[in-house]
Amino acid sequence: MGARTDIVIVGSGIGGSTVAAALAPSGRRIVILERGERLADCPEARDLEAIFARHHFRPDETWFTPAGRGFNPGNYYCVGGNSKLYGAVLVRYRAEDFGALGHLGGVSPAWPIGYREIEPWYQRAEEMFGVHGDACQDPTEPPHSGTYPHPPVPDEPDIADLRHRLKLAGCHPAALPLGVDVEKWLARGQTPWDAVPDTTGAKADGESVGLAQALSYSSVTLETGAQVTRLLTAADGRVRCVEYRQHRRIRRLAARLVIVAAGAVNSAVLLMRSANDDFPAGLANRSDQVGRNFMNHNTTAVLALHPLRHNRAVYQKTLMINDFYLSGGPGGAPLGNIQLLGKISAPILAAAAPTLRPVAGWIARRSVDFYAMSEDLPDPESRVTVCSNRVVLDWRRSNLEAHAALVARLGALLRRAGFPVILSRSFDHRTLSHQCGTARMGRDPGASVVDRYCRSHDHPNLFVVDAGVLPTSAAVNPALTVAALALRCADHVRQTGSIAA
Numbered sequence: 147m148g149a150r151t152d153i154v155i156v157g158s159g160i161g162g163s164t165v166a167a168a169l170a171p172s173g174r175r176i177v178i179l180e181r182g183e184r185l186a187d188c189p190e191a192r193d194l195e196a197i198f199a200r201h202h203f204r205p206d207e208t209w210f211t212p213a214g215r216g217f218n219p220g221n222y223y224c225v226g227g228n229s230k231l232y233g234a235v236l237v238r239y240r241a242e243d244f245g246a247l248g249h250l251g252g253v254s255p256a257w258p259i260g261y262r263e264i265e266p267w268y269q270r271a272e273e274m275f276g277v278h279g280d281a282c283q284d285p286t287e288p289p290h291s292g293t294y295p296h297p298p299v300p301d302e303p304d305i306a307d308l309r310h311r312l313k314l315a316g317c318h319p320a321a322l323p324l325g326v327d328v329e330k331w332l333a334r335g336q337t338p339w340d341a342v343p344d345t346t347g348a349k350a351d352g353e354s355v356g357l358a359q360a361l362s363y364s365s366v367t368l369e370t371g372a373q374v375t376r377l378l379t380a381a382d383g384r385v386r387c388v389e390y391r392q393h394r395r396i397r398r399l400a401a402r403l404v405i406v407a408a409g410a411v412n413s414a415v416l417l418m419r420s421a422n423d424d425f426p427a428g429l430a431n432r433s434d435q436v437g438r439n440f441m442n443h444n445t446t447a448v449l450a451l452h453p454l455r456h457n458r459a460v461y462q463k464t465l466m467i468n469d470f471y472l473s474g475g476p477g478g479a480p481l482g483n484i485q486l487l488g489k490i491s492a493p494i495l496a497a498a499a500p501t502l503r504p505v506a507g508w509i510a511r512r513s514v515d516f517y518a519m520s521e522d523l524p525d526p527e528s529r530v531t532v533c534s535n536r537v538v539l540d541w542r543r544s545n546l547e548a549h550a551a552l553v554a555r556l557g558a559l560l561r562r563a564g565f566p567v568i569l570s571r572s573f574d575h576r577t578l579s580h581q582c583g584t585a586r587m588g589r590d591p592g593a594s595v596v597d598r599y600c601r602s603h604d605h606p607n608l609f610v611v612d613a614g615v616l617p618t619s620a621a622v623n624p625a626l627t628v629a630a631l632a633l634r635c636a637d638h639v640r641q642t643g644s645i646a647a
C-alpha cells in the first residue's frame with residue numbers, strides 16, 4: 147500500500163476545484179489528482195487559427211460512436227479542466243427547471259431538490275467566482291437572495307446597437323452573467339474568450355478561483371499528470387484507495403473520502419473501469435445508472451448579417467434572450483436560451499464551414515453571432531460505455547423539434563431587428579461542451595447514482611461532484627450549477643462529519 151491522506155479529489159475542473167476550496171478550511175489533508183498539466187502561456191493561446199483550425203489544445207484522444215467510428219472529442223485535460231476554455235457564462239438554472247417541465251420532446255423530470263433549496267449556494271458560487279451581472283433584466287430570472295458582486299460586462303458599441311434593435315423587435319435582451327475580467331483578458335490579446343484558453347487568470351475558472359483558494363491552504367496539494375485508472379474497495383464496500391498513473395509509474399493513494407470529479411464522461415468511465423468481484427457492474431452502479439442519461443445541449447450557431455453594416459465587436463458575448471425559454475413553442479412549450487457567441491472571425495468560420503473560406507472574412511466582419519441552446523432530455527439509452535477499453539458514446543439526442551423551433555424564432559426575431567441574412571449551423575457530437583447526466587442525483591437508490599448531496603448510494607465514502615450528477619440539462623450553461631452543488635456537498639461533508647466516518 148502506498149501513501150495515505152484524508153481526502154482525494156479526482157479532477158480539478160469546476161466541480162473538483164470548487165469542492166476542494168470549500169473543504170480546505172477543514173484542515174484535512176486533501177490531494178487533488180489531475181490528469182492534465184497547467185496551461186502555460188504560448189503564442190497559440192490567442193491564435194484563433196491554431197485553436198479552431200489546427201485544434202492545438204485538443205487532447206490526442208479518440209472516443210467512438212456505437213457504430214465504431216472514432217472521433218476526437220472537444221474535452222480538455224488540463225488544470226482547471228474544461229473551464230480553461232469556457233465562455234465564462236455563469237448563469238443559474240431557472241426556478242422552473244427544478245420541477246417537472248413538459249417539452250415538445252417529452253417531460254424533463256423534477257430534481258430531488260428545489261430551486262429554493264439550492265439558491266443559497268448559487269449566491270455563494272456567484273460571490274466566489276466574482277460574477278458580473280444584473281438580476282433585474284431577464285423576465286425568467288429566478289429570485290436571488292443577494293446581488294451580483296460586479297455590474298455587467300459592458301456591451302461594445304455595436305452590441306449596444308444590437309440590444310436596442312432587439313428591444314425594438316419586441317424581446318427582452320438581458321446581461322449575460324459572466325466570470326471574466328475583460329480588461330485583463332484584452333491586455334493579453336484582442337480576441338474573444340469563448341472557447342479560447344485562458345493563460346492569464348482573466349477568466350474566473352477552476353484554476354484561477356477554486357484551485358487558487360484551495361492551494362492557499364498548506365494541507366492541500368495538487369498532483370498533475372496524474373491519471374486515476376481505478377478505485378479499489380474494501381470488504382465493507384468503502385472505497386479504500388485510488389490507483390493512478392503518473393510519469394509512467396502506477397501509484398496508489400489511500401483516503402478516507404474519495405471525490406470523483408473527472409467530468410461527466412470520464413467520471414462514469416472511471417466508475418465502470420473500477421468494477422471488481424464485489425461490484426461487477428462498476429462502482430456506485432447497483433442501479434445500473436452509471437453512464438446512462440448522458441445529455442449535451444442541442445446547440446446551433448446563428449449568424450445574422452446586414453451586407454452594409456459592420457460589427458466591430460472584439461468579444462461580443464454580453465447578452466442573452468430568454469423570451470422563448472419557458473414558452474414560445476407550439477402550445478406554449480419551452481424552447482430554450484439564446485446568447486451571443488464569442489465574436490466569430492475568419493479563421494473560426496473557415497474552420498467550421500470550409501466552403502465559406504473565400505468569403506469568411508467578409509461574413510465575419512458583418513455578422514453578429516448567436517448561440518441557440520435547447521434542453522436535451524434524459525434518456526437511459528443515451529449513454530457512455532466502456533467496450534474493449536474504448537470509450538463509446540451513444541448520444542441519443544432528444545427534443546430536436548423544440549430546438550428547430552427556437553432557431554426559427556431567433557431567425558424571425560433577427561429579421562425584425564434588421565438583419566436580412568441569417569446563416570446557421572448546428573454543433574454535432576464532437577462538441578461536448580455541456581456534457582452532463584451520467585451519474586445522476588436522485589432520492590431512489592434504484593434509479594440514481596448519488597443522493598441529494600452527491601454521495602454515492604452504494605459507497606458511504608464516495609462522492610461524485612461534477613456535471614455528471616445533473617438530473618436534467620435545462621437550457622443554460624452548466625458550470626454555475628456544478629459549482630453550487632459542489633459548495634453544498636462540501637458543507638454537507640463538513641456538517642455531517644463524513645470525513646471522520
Ligand SMILES: Cc1cc2nc3c(=O)[nH]c(=O)nc-3n(C[C@H](O)[C@H](O)[C@H](O)COP(=O)(O)OP(=O)(O)OC[C@H]3O[C@@H](n4cnc5c(N)ncnc54)[C@H](O)[C@@H]3O)c2cc1C
Nearest residue numbers: 157159161181227228233234235374409612613623624625
Ligand atoms: C469550449 C467550451 C465552452 C464552454 N462554455 C461554458 C460557459 O460559458 N458556461 C458554462 O457554464 N459552461 C461552459 N462550458 C462547460 C463547462 O466548462 C463545463 O460544464 C464544466 O467545466 C464542467 O466541469 P466538471 O467539473 O464537470 O468537469 P471538467 O471541466 O471536465 O473537469 C474534469 C477534470 O478532471 C480531469 N480528469 C479527467 N479524467 C481524469 C482522471 N481519470 N484522473 C484525473 N483527472 C482526470 C480533467 O483533466 C479535468 O481537469 C464550456 C465548455 C467548453 C469545452
